[in-house]
Amino acid sequence: MTATMQTAITDSAVTAFLYQEARLADQAKYEEWFGLWAAGDIVYWVAPRADTDPKREVSLVYDNRDRLEQRVARWESGFAWVQDPRSKTNRIVGNVEVVELRANSVTARANVHICVSRRGRSEILVEHVTYRLDFNGTDYSIVEKKVVLLDEDAPVGNINFVL
Amino acid sequence: VTVDVASLLGPGWVDGSVYTDEAIFALEQDRIFRRSWLYVGHASEVATAGDYRRRDLAGEPVILVRDRDEQLRILMNRCRHRGNLVCQYSAGNAQFFRCQFHGWTYSNRGDLVGVPYPQSYDGEFSRTDYGLAEMPAVDTYRGFIFASFDANIAPLAEHLGEAKRLIDIFVEQSPTGELLVQAGVQRGEYLGNWKFVGMDGYHTNFVHRSVDVLQHTKRDIDPNDERRAEREVDLAPLEFGKSPDKLGNKAQDLGRGHVHIDNSPQRLAKADATMAEINGTPAGRTYVIAMEDRYGTERARTLLCAPDPHLGLFPNLQIIGVHIRVIEPMSAGRTVVVQYPVMLGGVPDEINEQRLRKHEWFFSPAGFGSPDDYEMFERNQLGLAAAVEPKVLLTRGIGRETDLGNGVLQGLYTDETPQRGQLARWAELMHSPELEPAVR
Numbered sequence: 001m002t003a004t005m006q007t008a009i010t011d012s013a014v015t016a017f018l019y020q021e022a023r024l025a026d027q028a029k030y031e032e033w034f035g036l037w038a039a040g041d042i043v044y045w046v047a048p049r050a051d052t053d054p055k056r057e058v059s060l061v062y063d064n065r066d067r068l069e070q071r072v073a074r075w076e077s078g079f080a081w082v083q084d085p086r087s088k089t090n091r092i093v094g095n096v097e098v099v100e101l102r103a104n105s106v107t108a109r110a111n112v113h114i115c116v117s118r119r120g121r122s123e124i125l126v127e128h129v130t131y132r133l134d135f136n137g138t139d140y141s142i143v144e145k146k147v148v149l150l151d152e153d154a155p156v157g158n159i160n161f162v163l
Numbered sequence: 164v165t166v167d168v169a170s171l172l173g174p175g176w177v178d179g180s181v182y183t184d185e186a187i188f189a190l191e192q193d194r195i196f197r198r199s200w201l202y203v204g205h206a207s208e209v210a211t212a213g214d215y216r217r218r219d220l221a222g223e224p225v226i227l228v229r230d231r232d233e234q235l236r237i238l239m240n241r242c243r244h245r246g247n248l249v250c251q252y253s254a255g256n257a258q259f260f261r262c263q264f265h266g267w268t269y270s271n272r273g274d275l276v277g278v279p280y281p282q283s284y285d286g287e288f289s290r291t292d293y294g295l296a297e298m299p300a301v302d303t304y305r306g307f308i309f310a311s312f313d314a315n316i317a318p319l320a321e322h323l324g325e326a327k328r329l330i331d332i333f334v335e336q337s338p339t340g341e342l343l344v345q346a347g348v349q350r351g352e353y354l355g356n357w358k359f360v361g362m363d364g365y366h367t368n369f370v371h372r373s374v375d376v377l378q379h380t381k382r383d384i385d386p387n388d389e390r391r392a393e394r395e396v397d398l399a400p401l402e403f404g405k406s407p408d409k410l411g412n413k414a415q416d417l418g419r420g421h422v423h424i425d426n427s428p429q430r431l432a433k434a435d436a437t438m439a440e441i442n443g444t445p446a447g448r449t450y451v452i453a454m455e456d457r458y459g460t461e462r463a464r465t466l467l468c469a470p471d472p473h474l475g476l477f478p479n480l481q482i483i484g485v486h487i488r489v490i491e492p493m494s495a496g497r498t499v500v501v502q503y504p505v506m507l508g509g510v511p512d513e514i515n516e517q518r519l520r521k522h523e524w525f526f527s528p529a530g531f532g533s534p535d536d537y538e539m540f541e542r543n544q545l546g547l548a549a550a551v552e553p554k555v556l557l558t559r560g561i562g563r564e565t566d567l568g569n570g571v572l573q574g575l576y577t578d579e580t581p582q583r584g585q586l587a588r589w590a591e592l593m594h595s596p597e598l599e600p601a602v603r
Contacts, residue, residue, distance in 0.1 A: 046529060048347055055516045057347040058504045060529040062520065070377055074531055079373035082534040119541075153253065155350035155499045156528045158538070163529065 007101070014108050014133065015096045017140045022091045022112070025162035030072045033162060037068070038134045038141040044068050046147045046163050050128070060156070061147075061163065075160070082160045087118040089161055106133045106140070112147075118158060126150035127163065166190050168594040175558035175579075177586055179547040182356035182555075187593075188495040195478050195592045196221035197312040200322050202480035202489060203227055203237055203298075205344035205503070206306040213256040213271055219491065220310060225298065226250050227308065230272045231258065237301050237310045238273045243293040260295070269295050305334045306342055307480075325417045325571050329472040333482050333505075335462075336470050338453035341508025344487065346519060349502040351528035355540035357492035360500065361585055362422045362475050364414050364576035365559065367407060370535050374525070412576040416564075416584025420477025424581070425573075427469035434468040441467060446513035453509055475581070477588050484526060485518040496544050500537075502526060557582045 017036075024033040037044075045054065046061035054062050063071060074080050091114040100107035107130065114125040132144040147163050149156070166187055171178040181187055201220050204227045208216050215228040217240060224240035226249075242249050242262035249260040249269060259276070261268045268277035273295035278284070299314035304327060309319050320327070334340055368375065411428030430437070441447040454463035474482040481488040491499040504522045506515040525532035547555075560578025567573050574580030 052347075054519070055512065056506075058349060058502075058519050058527075059523060060349065060527050062523055067524065071531070073377055074373045077373045077376050079376055080535065081370065081373075082538040084538075153350070155352035155501075157352055157354075158534065159529050160534050 007098070010101055010106065011096070011098055014098055014106055014131075014140065015093075017133070018093050018096060018108070018110055018131070021142070022093050026089050026091055028075070028086055028161070030075045030162075034069065034072045036142055037065075038143045040143075041065065042068065042142065043144040043146070044071075045145065046149070048148075048152050050148050060149075060159070080160060082158055085118065087116050087158055087161050089117075090115045104135055105143070106135060107131065108133065114163075116158075116161075123157070125159070125163070166593075168590055172586060172590055175561045175583070176554045176556055179550060179553045179555050181586075181589075182358060182544065183495055183547050185495045188492070190593060191492070191589075192221055195589065196492075198316070198592060199313075199478050200300075200302070200309040200311050200316065200319055201478070202476065202487075203301075203308045203310050205342060205487065205505075206235065206303065206308060207342055207344045208254075209235065210345075211256070213258055214254075215250065215257060215271070216254045217250055217252070220298070221312070224248065225310075226260065226295075228257075228271050231270070232272070234272075235301065235303070235308060236271075236273060237298040237308075238269075239296040239298070241296070242267050243275065243295065249295065273297060305330055305340075322419060323476070324419060324421070325569055326421045326423075326474060326476055329423060329474045330482065332466065332470070332472050333474075335458065335466050336485075337507035337509055338450070338457040339509035340457075343506040343508055344503050346504045346506050346515070349504075349526075349528055350499060351502070351533070351537065352493075352497065352499045353537035353540045354497055355537070355544035356495055357478075357490050357498040358585065358589070359540040359543055360475075360481065360488075360490050360498065362414065362424045362473055362581040363579075364407065364412065364424055365579070366536075366539065370539055371532055373535065374531055377531070406577065408575040408577050410576065414560075414574045414576055414578050414580045415567075416572040416574075416580050416587075418570040418572075418584070420585050420588025422475040422477075422581035422584050424473035424576070426471060426473065427465075430469040430471070431465070434464060437468045438464065444513070446511035450510050450514050475585070477585060485522050486526060498540075557586070 021033065021036055024036070042065050044061060044063040045059060047054070047059050048057060075083060091112055093110050093112050095111040097109045098106055099109055110129050112127040112129050114127070116123050116125060127150065128148045130146045131142060133140045134143050171181050203218055203220065203225070204216055209227055209229040212229055212231050212233055215226050218225050218227055226238045226240050228236050228238060230236050240248050240250050242264065244262065244265055244267050247262045247264040249262045258271055259268050260271065266277070266279040267275065270276050275290040275293045278290060298310035298312065300311040300316050302309055302319035304319055304323055307330065323330070334342055413425040413428070415423040415425060417423055442451055451463070451467065454467060458466060471484055472482060479490045481490070485504055487503045487505060489501040491501060493499055504519055506518065524530055528534060557579045560574040560580060561583070564572045564574045564578070564580055572580060572584065
């Protein structure tokens with residue numbers, strides 16, 4: 001198999017994986033969504049800008065495994081009023097690019113547009129997302145997901161769902 | 164517009180239209196926001212000469228700047244020529260502000276220093292008459308910068324009153340007394356009235372039940388943790404269904420619309436465990452030693468174990484947890500909330516990092532706590548649209564408060580003492596028919 005073919009296969013597999021993540025998020029299947037994450041240390045980060053240090057600047061989300069697990073548990077608890085009723089989301093994942101390819105890991109970028117509808121109002125969230133994925137030869141899993149919203153200055157409303 | 168303020172509230176009740184009526188909102192802008200001390204920013208945000216931050220005060224664009232002489236100024240972001248913006252960026256460092264429309268240029272002291280082709284103005288024209296306008300009153304307390312549109316407003320220290328003591332507690336989280344408001348910002352918004360952002364002990368167990376449930380799942384408590392029992396006890400106070408009043412926390416009306424939820428009784432009751440926890444890491448130990456060196460053992464213990472005043476300063480500032488929160492009313496039914504997590508001078512980096520993570524956990528617009536508050540505010544706005552029986556009931560604990568003698572009225576934790584205090588000030592400022600509308 002040529003290097004080009006290998007790259008094409010990887011691009012396609014990574015894109016399929018990101019589509020799967022988007023679908024589970026839209027369906028609010030949070031436990032299954034959490035299952036896409038790697039087993040060890042993970043970072044789920046919604047950063048204020050691309051170039052920022054989370055130790056020195058506040059983020060919307062900076063979750064390690066424990067906190068992400070708690071976040072999922074909160075969404076599933078039935079007591080997260082901000083998601084009662086739930087925000088319906090429909091997300092388009094595009095411009096997927098594999099930017100670094102190793103034997104056991106992949107770094108990929110994507111643009112994501114999330115259409116959000118709740119209580120008769122709709123809005124669109126626009127994101128740049130960077131993924132670090134582990135690859136075990138069969139499956140991908142998320143080690144780090146970094147989200148940067150397009151408009152860092154705009155106030156955010158109800159964003160208590162997968163970003 | 165005529166609004167009969169006296170008809171809108173009485174002892175223990177307020178008419179729902181106070182939260183929903185756009186005419187009342189417009190009057191609030193004149194009578195409250197143009198006649199009060201408004202929080203603008205913190206001195207550490209403009210730490211060196213030339214540093215500036217753009218802000219909005221009652222909808223007016225201003226520039227908070229430390230000028231070339233190190234003096235803090237609040238300049239109106241409006242060219243004296245035809246009113247264009249002179250500062251375009253949200254923050255930066257500049258010697259000059261220039262209007263790009265016709266090139267009028269101002270120093271960071273606000274002086275008009277350049278007018279292109281000045282020969283076409285008549286002999287009467289003098290640049291000294293056209294410096295940038297400034298907020299009529301500016302004053303600071305421990306680095307907190309306030310301004311007012313009312314040049315004759317009472318001194319800030321008088322306005323803050325008892326709240327100063329609580330600001331002190333917030334400042335003295337730092338062993339050097341330095342707050343660093345340099346850790347970014349979070350902007351959230353909700354479709355509800357600005358006055359919903361108050362201090363309320365009654366809501367905690369209901370609105371934040373998800374947090375309570377998570378804590379009781381104890382999934383994050385290692386079964387081999389030696390202090391497991393202690394941690395589990397820590398979680399007990401939020402237990403759903405039991406009144407939290409018995410924990411001893413208090414709700415206070417500090418006067419002038421300032422309000423406070425005093426969580427210190429509950430926190431100081433477990434001070435030993437808190438001190439053990441902070442001392443459990445090298446960074447924490449360093450922090451404790453620095454605090455004891457600066458403030459003495461007793462005061463340091465109080466500052467470290469009951470660090471978190473829930474303070475509301477009428478009309479636009481709150482200090483909660485580790486953050487400064489600014490309320491920006493946009494309309495009767497829309498409010499922007501701006502949050503600045505505050506870092507401490509003189510502590511190990513790990514301590515400040517912990518503050519950020521703790522803040523994000525509960526207070527972030529994507530966090531586990533505040534979003535449920537905002538959801539309640541939105542539902543409240545929707546519910547108030549039903550105006551057949553318009554009174555909102557605020558009688559909880561009325562008439563049984565303790566007068567602490569320093570202008571502070573204290574109720575139990577779940578009492579509506581803060582709501583009544585906030586609305587009393589609201590009515591006092593709104594019900595002033597003898598006053599002309601403030602000059603815009």
